[in-house]
Amino acid sequence: MARFGLFSNDVGIDLGTANTLIWQRGKGIVLNEPSIVSFDRSTKAIIAIGHEAQEMVGKTHRDIKTIRPLKDGVIADFEIAEGMLRAFIRKMSATWQPARRMVICVPSGITEVEKRAVRDSAEHAGAKEVHLIAEPMAAAIGVGLDVHEAMGNMVVDIGGGTTEIAVIALSGIVSDESIRIAGDELTTAIVNWFKRHHNILIGDRTAEIIKVNVGSAWPLEEELEIEVKGRDMVTGIPKSIIVSSEEIREALNENVTVIVEAVLNLLEKTPPELSADIYDRGIVLTGGGALLKGLDERLRRETSLPVHVADDPLTAVVRGTGKVLEDLTAYSSVLLKSKRY
């Protein structure tokens, strides 16, 4: 192998609570799979990852367990998360080259201990040089904002486990807020709604399909209907009902309100010069949650600011991480400083 080939396997990783995306230097996005692992309960050996593991959710027998190791934005199960990362990296590159540089994004509120854990996992997965970047910063770079200039930008990244809200200026995060209300909680709210209002038990995957297809945060131009199948909690027998998007909006409203309030809260804490910038430029929404119908309109009404949904919001963070990886010198100032041990 030629020496120049040494860093050709450099990668940027968005290790999200719901989805893991990998950017390979010079290539772009080479992997986009759910952050899910199935493993053997007794040996902890990994049986499947990503799409393959997702197929097994809710259908495994007692020896196999399926988990999302990152659930709330930080690594909940180190051993499994590390195994997943290693398996994803092996999957993307057939030719295993141990010397590699990795840029990994992490939630903005992460502690030193958690940073250390992410670094360790990356090193165990083969990284020789690890750089960390805060998720909202990566999202801002991914959507094309100039994060170096002396202008305030607000980014709201709504993922599976966390919503990260940040004001960015001069290559740094000026203020931020991270809450554990995001896509997963919206899905759970739908499950609970059907229990409480229809006496029907539905699975998480069904609830997610409902959310994605008819979920909304603001009245739709044309309201929708969906057939929902589940188990009647009284008779125990499978049952199907038709529900409207108005009803699902009501089911989601409490959590949507929490997200809106967190945005209003951070706006209140933002220094006035930056508020003026945000007044002109508005708010950018990224992450899968940005696709919730009418969320942009709801935020527009409640903040009276321009609100933009990023193009392809699910890949914004990894695209930003990729840009940083491709030009580490230009972006060195946005990397998280962390203590050397």
Ligand code: ADP
């Ligand atoms: P993470 O960064 O935490 O992995 P993502 O940015 O990949 O999360 O977003 C995943 C979340 O986005 C999931 O909760 C998923 O249900 C939600 N999501 C994806 N598409 C839509 C959609 N069209 N409407 C509402 N939510 C969506």
Ligand code: MG
């Ligand atoms: Mg994310």
